[in-house]
Amino acid sequence: MADIVLDKVSKRYPDGTVAVQDVDLEIADGEFVILVGPSGCGKSTTLNMIAGLEDISSGELRIAGERVNDKAPRDRDIAMVFQSYALYPNMTVRENMAFPLRLAKVDKETIDSKVEEAAKVLELTPLLDRKPANLSGGQRQRVAMGRAIVRQPKAFLMDEPLSNLDAKLRVQMRTVVSRLQKQLGTTTVYVTHDQTEAMTLGDRVVIMRGGAVQQVGPPQELYDHPRNLFVAGFIGSPSMNFLHAAVEDGKLRTALGDVPIGERLRRQLDGADAPRELILGIRPEHFEDAGLVDDDTRRRGMEFEAPVEIVESMGSDKYVYFTVEGERASAAELEELAADAGAADFTGTGASLVTRLSAESPVREGENRRVWFNLEKIHLFDPSTGRNLTLHEGRASGALAD
Amino acid sequence: MSINATPAGAEVTAEAERPGGRHAAVPAQRAGRRARTPLSENKRAERRLGWLLCAPAALVMVLVTAYPIIYSVWLSLQRFDLRFPDQREFIGLENYATVLTNQFWWTAFGVTALITVVTVAIELVLGMALALLMHRTLVGRGIVRTAALIPYGIVTVVAAFSWRYAWTPGTGYLANLFDGSAPLTERASSLAIIMLAEIWKTTPFMALLLMAGLALVPEDLLKAASTDGATAWQRFTKVMLPVMKPAILVALLFRTLDAFRVFDNIFVLTAGGNETSSVSMLAYNNLIRGLNLGIGSTMSVLIFLTVAIIAFVFVKLFGTAAPGSDDGERR
Numbered sequence: 001m002a003d004i005v006l007d008k009v010s011k012r013y014p015d016g017t018v019a020v021q022d023v024d025l026e027i028a029d030g031e032f033v034i035l036v037g038p039s040g041c042g043k044s045t046t047l048n049m050i051a052g053l054e055d056i057s058s059g060e061l062r063i064a065g066e067r068v069n070d071k072a073p074r075d076r077d078i079a080m081v082f083q084s085y086a087l088y089p090n091m092t093v094r095e096n097m098a099f100p101l102r103l104a105k106v107d108k109e110t111i112d113s114k115v116e117e118a119a120k121v122l123e124l125t126p127l128l129d130r131k132p133a134n135l136s137g138g139q140r141q142r143v144a145m146g147r148a149i150v151r152q153p154k155a156f157l158m159d160e161p162l163s164n165l166d167a168k169l170r171v172q173m174r175t176v177v178s179r180l181q182k183q184l185g186t187t188t189v190y191v192t193h194d195q196t197e198a199m200t201l202g203d204r205v206v207i208m209r210g211g212a213v214q215q216v217g218p219p220q221e222l223y224d225h226p227r228n229l230f231v232a233g234f235i236g237s238p239s240m241n242f243l244h245a246a247v248e249d250g251k252l253r254t255a256l257g258d259v260p261i262g263e264r265l266r267r268q269l270d271g272a273d274a275p276r277e278l279i280l281g282i283r284p285e286h287f288e289d290a291g292l293v294d295d296d297t298r299r300r301g302m303e304f305e306a307p308v309e310i311v312e313s314m315g316s317d318k319y320v321y322f323t324v325e326g327e328r329a330s331a332a333e334l335e336e337l338a339a340d341a342g343a344a345d346f347t348g349t350g351a352s353l354v355t356r357l358s359a360e361s362p363v364r365e366g367e368n369r370r371v372w373f374n375l376e377k378i379h380l381f382d383p384s385t386g387r388n389l390t391l392h393e394g395r396a397s398g399a400l401a402d
Numbered sequence: 403m404s405i406n407a408t409p410a411g412a413e414v415t416a417e418a419e420r421p422g423g424r425h426a427a428v429p430a431q432r433a434g435r436r437a438r439t440p441l442s443e444n445k446r447a448e449r450r451l452g453w454l455l456c457a458p459a460a461l462v463m464v465l466v467t468a469y470p471i472i473y474s475v476w477l478s479l480q481r482f483d484l485r486f487p488d489q490r491e492f493i494g495l496e497n498y499a500t501v502l503t504n505q506f507w508w509t510a511f512g513v514t515a516l517i518t519v520v521t522v523a524i525e526l527v528l529g530m531a532l533a534l535l536m537h538r539t540l541v542g543r544g545i546v547r548t549a550a551l552i553p554y555g556i557v558t559v560v561a562a563f564s565w566r567y568a569w570t571p572g573t574g575y576l577a578n579l580f581d582g583s584a585p586l587t588e589r590a591s592s593l594a595i596i597m598l599a600e601i602w603k604t605t606p607f608m609a610l611l612l613m614a615g616l617a618l619v620p621e622d623l624l625k626a627a628s629t630d631g632a633t634a635w636q637r638f639t640k641v642m643l644p645v646m647k648p649a650i651l652v653a654l655l656f657r658t659l660d661a662f663r664v665f666d667n668i669f670v671l672t673a674g675g676n677e678t679s680s681v682s683m684l685a686y687n688n689l690i691r692g693l694n695l696g697i698g699s700t701m702s703v704l705i706f707l708t709v710a711i712i713a714f715v716f717v718k719l720f721g722t723a724a725p726g727s728d729d730g731e732r733r
Contacts, residue, residue, distance in 0.1 A: 053628060073629045082622045084622045086623050088626075088627075090647075103631040
């Protein structure tokens with residue numbers, strides 16, 4: 001068990017492309033850290049550099065205080081789980097799990113007992129003498145996990161270990177991974193492109209984009225206080241609504257009406273080089289059916305009326321899609337996020353607004369509905385830099401803060 | 403999928419899960435054998451189409467191979483020497499007795515076996531090294547591959563002549579290197595040169611086949627082995643080789659069959675002198691030069707049988723040695 005420190009770690013390829021740029025990260029002993037981001041953001045490369053499967057171009061990597069830049073993977077005492085599971089097809093489950101121990105020249109009885117123990121934890125005991133080809137995807141995944149845990153390494157590195165499982169099994173295995181990590185208390189670095197996995201699993205989440213770290217923090221903090229447009233758009237499902245907002249007469253002109261702004265924000269926007277156009281971000285759950293809001297709450301927000309496009313009842317609450325007019329918010333980050341979601345012309349449009357209303361709301365498709373939204377939960381972003389302007393000392397403070 | 407205690411059980415389950423397989427009960431008379439569900443209508447039609455598509459090729463094969471084989475078997479059962487055509491007569495297996503008790507045959511057989519074993523073994527090692535090199539080469543991959551394949555591209559007879567000239571005392575550069583000795587006039591050195599020529603020529607072919615096998619080894623598997631603590635050598639022996647095994651066996655089979663029929667190198671280099679004849683050489687001498695169709699055909703049939711046995715042994719090996727399980731990846 002050990003801590004892992006990345007000190008300005010970069011990866012440059014001979015052709016000049018930079019895959020990972022100056023990543024600084026301190027992973028505490030026993031911590032579960034998630035690297036998340038769209039494909040090509042450098043998360044897997046970072047993991048491979050920690051594993052020693054790729055050379056570090058510059059910077060320093062320390063495991064348990066020791067510089068390991070030039071150490072071979074086998075000397076780093078780490079175990080890795082791959083998306084493809086990478087089970088040895090010629091070996092049985094037992095042999096697969098025993099392989100790292102056999103290489104480490106552990107005596108046979110110890111190997112047997114450790115493999116049996118790991119098999120019991122992962123419920124693989126009846127499968128020990130099968131070959132990987134005769135296992136289901138979920139079973140293979142567990143064998144891969146088993147092979148990692150038998151060795152009691154300093155750290156686990158997991159490269160999208162659940163991505164090849166079907167949705168139901170993935171949710172199930174998520175809790176298995178989580179429980180296992182807590183039981184063993186081994187430092188774990190976990191790579192995924194799935195923000196739900198990132199939110200649910202990690203102690204801390206590292207969001208990456210284009211080889212650079214965007215924000216590091218506990219899942220809730222990233223959700224509540226995103227540092228920039230990219231983080232705000234990446235975390236959360238359904239994702240945050242983004243609207244175009246123009247600064248006029250100390251107000252924000254948006255498709256939802258004129259949004260008042262607080263003293264602090266006004267000062268910020270008074271500067272000569274301050275942006276005149278902003279992007280307003282608001283999460284679906286910060287809307288509510290205006291009829292269900294009490295007076296006390298009503299004062300903290302404002303209301304608008306819009307035609308209801310679609311109602312999706314989830315039982316516990318309703319996802320209601322509204323059609324709103326107005327310019328669509330545009331920024332490089334948003335386009336990238338949309339491309340990653342595979343819907344370049346869907347998420348970024350100003351046409352649709354996703355809200356999450358109480359299940360009691362009698363909202364129906366096709367009608368016009370009055371909706372309240374919480375001004376304290378609004379985020380404002382500078383479209384050119386993506387920076388969150390509502391963030392004050394690391395906390396998001398809404399539009400009205402003084 | 404429900405969990406079964408035995409792999410055999412798993413197979414039954416998997417079978418039942420296949421579409422169309424669920425409705426069919428296993429007929430009682432087949433229960434003793436491996437439990438298999440009868441084919442559905444679709445499957446049968448597909449199979450019929452498969453046979454139809456194979457038919458033209460199969461027909462050509464029958465015409466160009468089956469007929470000559472049967473004809474030479476027929477010839478081998480006769481006393482048939484073109485120098486004495488009057489004495490042509492059906493004599494059953496007498497030719498076989500003659501050949502199999504003849505010391506020339508067994509000498510040639512020994513020479514052939516020696517050449518086969520030695521050349522294939524060395525080709526495997528060198529071919530593997532070459533394949534790894536070609537697989538790993540990042541710069542000038544095309545040039546490296548082309549260069550490695552040149553010996554295989556040269557006509558064997560031409561290559562054999564160049565070897566012969568190189569070893570000819572007085573004019574050959576290799577012979578001069580060894581003080582003008584004449585290695586092709588002695589048995590041991592002749593055999594060594596024949597094997598050298600064979601290896602030089604066919605190692606690239608071996609390397610090519612093995613490289614196809616190398617491509618089958620997933621990169622992740624090697625990465626996993628690295629993090630599991632394997633050294634480069636352990637990754638090679640414990641991960642690469644087992645996964646490549648089918649490709650290696652195919653390469654070995656091809657080369658063994660080829661090597662056992664070695665002819666052109668010997669024909670050019672020694673013409674079978676100093677007891678360096680291979681079985682093919684001997685068959686040629688009897689059949690074409692001796693005009694003894696009976697004995698020559700007998701030898702050809704014996705070579706054919708030996709090759710068939712080698713192939714059979716190899717194919718049986720495949721059956722037990724495919725990685726993972728007999729039916730490969732099933733998801």
